[in-house]
């Protein structure tokens with residue numbers, strides 16, 4: 001992630017240094033300017049996430065600097081924090097009127113500056129990714145509302161009526177729609193209804209702005225699925241507060257929905273894993289095999305520097321790698337002797353059966369290659385697809401090593417499990433032909 005860029009503007013080098021020290025823990029790239037003129041030139045040339053400015057400076061004072069920033073389309077969305085020793089109510093009001101986001105008296109900077117900058121950065125990162133669609137047939141309202149939202153850090157797209165807005169929605173997915181009611185071609189009622197009926201758009205919060213304060217009108221709009229209603233005339237500050245509130249409600253709603261889906265997915269994985277455990281438990285020779293494979297592969301991945309999220313996924317994939325054996329006939333799966341060709345061909349279907357079981361579960365899509373390809377070989381003589389070398393997913397190649405090793409050391413109806421040294425010798429012997437050389441090296445390092 002790139003570091004946030006902060007511009008500090010003050011004519012005193014000592015003060016710039018002390019402000020810099022205060023915000024150093026935020027790990028930002030900090031650039032300095034000695035007055036408003038220099039600061040304004042820098043802000044026009046390169047982008048800043050936030051500007052901290054003094055008031056009393058030569059060439060261009062802080063108030064003029066702030067006004068200039070706010071009236072230039074390139075710089076108007078940069079939040080400005082004023083840090084000044086002028087701290088009467090009148091000074092503070094002047095700062096806010098010029099467009100500052102925050103005003104901090106100089107002797108309180110030690111307490112508030114870092115926290116304020118941190119909050120503004122978090123908010124602007126959240127908002128800069130938010131796209132708002134504004135729909136109104138009045139060009140001046142489109143202009144005022146868009147400017148207000150852009151200044152608050154949002155991205156904006158506009159349309160002059162519902163019909164044009166729907167066309168735009170086929171290529172853009174805004175986070176919120178803000179629409180007038182009385183418009184030509186397609187009015188707000190029809191537009192809102194069309195949005196609600198489209199499954200791809202129906203969850204986008206719809207905010208109505210209208211000069212019509214008639215209660216029946218408002219009710220009708222809310223019945224149509226609008227999330228809120230704001231009456232014209234309004235000032236853009238009121239509007240921005242409402243938009244932020246609706247977006248944070250929506251954010252919390254989506255967060256809750258994601259938590260619910262995660263919980264469902266965990267439950268599903270737990271159910272499928274217990275199916276595998278039950279499947280293995282029927283056969284004393286394979287009991288605990290998938291768990292052992294999961295332990296080996298997660299150890300290997302940990303050794304290779306895998307991230308903990310990857311290790312968690314690999315554990316799930318390995319626990320489920322033989323899930324397809326659910327579809328193999330008992331007479332073959334539990335046969336107490338060597339398998340003939342027809343029986344072995346039936347066993348070889350298990351990676352595909354496993355793939356077919358899991359393919360409809362989106363939350364498991366990343367671990368499917370383990371299930372589908374753990375019997376592929378480096379030389380292309382494996383199954384089901386005869387894939388070669390690096391074309392086989394790395395997690396599947398790692399699983400193949402662990403699967404082979406654990407099968408060799410486990411008892412089978414027709415032989416007892418090999419001793420560790422002999423199994424390791426076989427693993428080394430088939431390195432490069434059957435098993436991935438790097439994965440074997442990693443395994444040997446892990447088992448050591």
Ligand SMILES: [Fe+2]
Pocket residue numbers: 321322350374375
């Ligand atoms: Fe298998």
